Amino acid sequence: MNKHLLSAADLSAGDITRVLDTAAHLAKVTDRAIKKVPTLRGRTVCNLFFEDSTRTRISFELAAKRLSADVINFSAKGSSVSKGESLKDTAITLEAMGVDAIVMRHGASGAPWRLAEWVEAVVVNAGDGTHEHPTQALLDLYTMRQRFPSFDGLKVAIVGDVLHSRVARSNVLALTTMGAEVTLVAPPTLLPARVETWGVAVSYDLDAVLPKQDVVMMLRVQLERQRAGFFPSLREYARLYGLDGRRLDAMADHAIVMHPGPMNRGVEIAAEVADSIERSVIADQVANGISVRMALLYLLLGGPEVAT
């Protein structure tokens, strides 16, 4: 594996399998009464969040703490960043404090690449702009692997605002690396330029795609996209691209529904679908996020053999 985790593109099939296997191993820690191993004792992990994301931050925080790392949370709001301190200054400060790993969420695509140039610490991309969110992709793959024996030929539809979705980009990269067959479903205005070069299928018709899928991953629609004119109204969006009970019935019996959260219930996903015990693995995704992030921190920080 590379030194940092910046993009899902940097992960080979072997890397991904190693992360998922390690995560499966570490998941056992979470099942114990005392959910902690001393693996990363004495190491310091900084959650550097320039954008709010309580879910992702807490997931990383728990993962680091379960490995006994010291965790500092650096939120850009109310910090020196709001006084005009640059990313580079922040990087120099964290470096001087001897941080071993920096988990960064940033509103600008590519910001983790810049950070990685300026620090010795391991950098983990926890979401950059409209670009990537590789740990989300890994936890999604982990969740799929719990249900399906192999990625080879696994049919995955990713539905919604692909254009602005870092989850979609990272998932496309990781899933195609593992041999899955990905179909992107969205109105044309929410698909990126030259998406045909991504090695995936593209459809504008959710109903035509749904029955053939093993996995249907719904993306969050941001309300400001409607204001920017990417689609005419939320109602029309929900009608054409929302996953409701009727569409759920059209899916294969074994197929599962995923969503990176937070959900707009009633827009891209109906409440009855989100809460469907048989089909929805959305809660599993959240739980798996901790194990996968533990595995990553463990592998990137080169901890000793995991205590079992």
Place this chain on the structure above:
Amino acid sequence: MKLLLKGGRLVDPATRHDGTADVLVDDGRVAGVGTGLDTAGAEVVDCDGLVVCPGLVDLHAHLREPGREDAETIETGSRAAALGGYTAVCPMPNTDPVADNAGVVEMVAARGREVGLADLFPVGAVTVGQRGAELAELGAMARSAARVDCFSDDGLPIREARLLRLALEYTRAFDAVVADHAQDASLTDGAQMHEGEVSAMLGLAGWPAAAEDMVVARDLLLAELTGGRLHLCHVSTGGAVELVRAAKARGVRVTAEAAPHHFTLTDEAARSYDPVFKVNPPLREKADVEAVRLGLADGTIDAVATDHAPHAREDKEVEWGSAPPGMLGLETALAVTLTELVEPGYLDLATAVERLTAGPARCRRVGGHGGPVAPGAPANLAVLDPAAAWTVDRARLASRARNTPFHGRELRGRVVHTILRGAFTVRDGRALR
């Protein structure tokens, strides 16, 4: 002071001269060309194996003074220009204050003379404050001591077709050029790089080629309608090259320039997320690069212009999305042209020299620059070693800024001497001031 540039290959596009000839310089002017000249008392400069040509003319540079002297000044920018072989530079008006009145353009020209490393021909703003609302006092700038004959809101497009029409019509009164930065702003809102395969992967908002092509088409139609003189800044797309080619064929009064980075680098460079590669218009695709090269080769594009855009280090050492667009160009344009266009055979050396000298001089009046190298003409000259290889080192540039996209690249073609009105500004590769 009398100088004899002896034994060099004189390439002068204005007189179509290309062959060995001595050039005698006396009292700031060319005193003779050829052999058997009266060289008594002249200092002999051995030019054997070197190319002697008119001093280079840059139609498009940002010298940042007044306003951002921490990024570049007229002095540091002029030094960079001289080291790049330039004797004439056209500074763009997007300074602070904006060069939208006689006072600012006169200050820029006067400061240029004071520094004395290159003649500055300021470009005036088309609209007041470059705000795109009302025409600036174009006539006052034209009649000022700076004698401005080129106007542009460069950095910003002229959004309203009506305003561009008025500018093209109004400037006919003094036969000036209106230079436009072709960009449809409604298609490039928030854009960070060229829209294509790379922008899609990088999650950076795209600047589609169509946003340039559309405005170029509009501008050409308005030039045709008004009979005004249009100049297109930094043409970067295959579509724009094609539109200009067709317009020239039907006699539209249009000239065009292209920047070295647009005929060398592609949007692939953005994969590094290093904002040194962020520029406006953005680095395009391979096919666009090829089209710009062919446009320069067949004369559709008249001139290589640097779009030299220095930025302070702290402004570029940020996230891509926060960085201002722009790259340095003055010190590398010649070598990039020779390395990327002449070596692979797109242009021969004489044509390359034309696009750097007489070509730009044709686009606007830069009296005495760009040739001819003929008796009586001001001795604005460059002496080049076209074969010399050197590696670009941003730490050693004369510009105050360091944002060159060519750092670490080996180029061929070095400026040996630059001569401004008979006096060395650069000698043996070193600036004299």
